[in-house]
């Protein structure tokens with residue numbers, strides 16, 4: 001049985017729209033990120049928004065913490081390639097100003113805008129303009145009354161915080177809502193989202209807050225977000241990394257592609273971990289290939305393998321691959337040898353073939369060459385290497401003699 005995205009059954013949620021992007025229901029899971037520029041710096045912020053959109057972000061959030069930021073948003077929104085959400089903390093008037101600026105959505109933290117009349121004033125205005133609001137609960141900034149009631153930030157406290165906010169919104173008839181219950185602790189956020197998904201069908205925005213710098217931040221965020229997505233929970237995601245926000249968008253896109261939840265747009269590079277048989281520095285070739293493919297729209301799986309003895313077989317399911325041979329690289333398409341190229345041209349050829357396959361398809365690529373001739377050439381190279389290396393690529397026999405000599 002082929003295991004694919006169809007095995008992930010998403011929990012049904014309502015659908016809202018953040019500008020042109022549908023969130024919830026059967027909409028694709030969207031990717032979000034946040035600018036780190038001053039929002040009053042219109043050109044700098046727009047530059048970052050464009051970079052984020054190019055890296056895969058569907059929605060971008062900007063802070064709206066002062067009047068200058070709201071004024072900046074008024075200029076940013078009409079020039080942005082993706083919908084803009086204003087991030088609001090403490091000052092409900094900033095939410096009203098952001099709505100005035102024309103943003104496509106708001107994020108409110110119920111832990112720091114607490115006066116019911118303020119919350120309802122924002123919700124009433126958002127209702128009039130049909131602007132959705134994310135209730136952004138954060139374990140680190142809950143309403144002090146909830147800390148008092150529960151003793152600490154628990155999943156129950158976080159869910160109650162979201163429910164209190166929903167109740168205020170209900171009072172003014174506002175329901176264009178999505179919700180997040182983020183924490184920097186993965187088990188805490190996972191449990192909070194699980195409980196929340198049992199009590200609401202509003203769309204959920206997933207994230208591990210303050211995950212930190214990569215690679216640890218990536219691991220934490222992936223652990224939390226992927227666990228929930230695999231359970232069918234989550235409609236939109238954000239990686240919160242201490243890094244260039246473009247890395248957040250790339251990580252979000254890569255995660256959704258890896259889980260089969262979004263269509264692949266860029267190369268999925270797989271590479272062997274290398275071993276004593278490797279004929280090249282696999283890590284370096286894989287790095288060069290990643291760099292060469294960059295953000296090119298080539299939706300293929302491409303393999304970089306360290307040796308021709310096992311490489312083409314182990315990566316036979318990849319659309320395209322290269323395996324290092326005797327100072328030469330063996331190019332293969334769906335496991336079939338198509339060319340043997342000089343070692344220093346391996347990456348360049350890989351990109352050229354990837355572009356050809358994307359444009360013309362696998363069959364056309366296989367028809368491009370004399371497959372029998374390519375197979376014979378590759379076979380000769382492989383036989384030469386096997387004759388040189390035999391089954392003892394790591395020279396284990398010599399090493400064992402040396403080890404015995406050392407320990408006796």
Ligand code: SF4
Pocket residue numbers: 272273274275276277278279305306307308309310311314
């Ligand atoms: S493909 Fe070759 S070099 Fe890479 S891990 Fe397998 S045997 Fe080792």
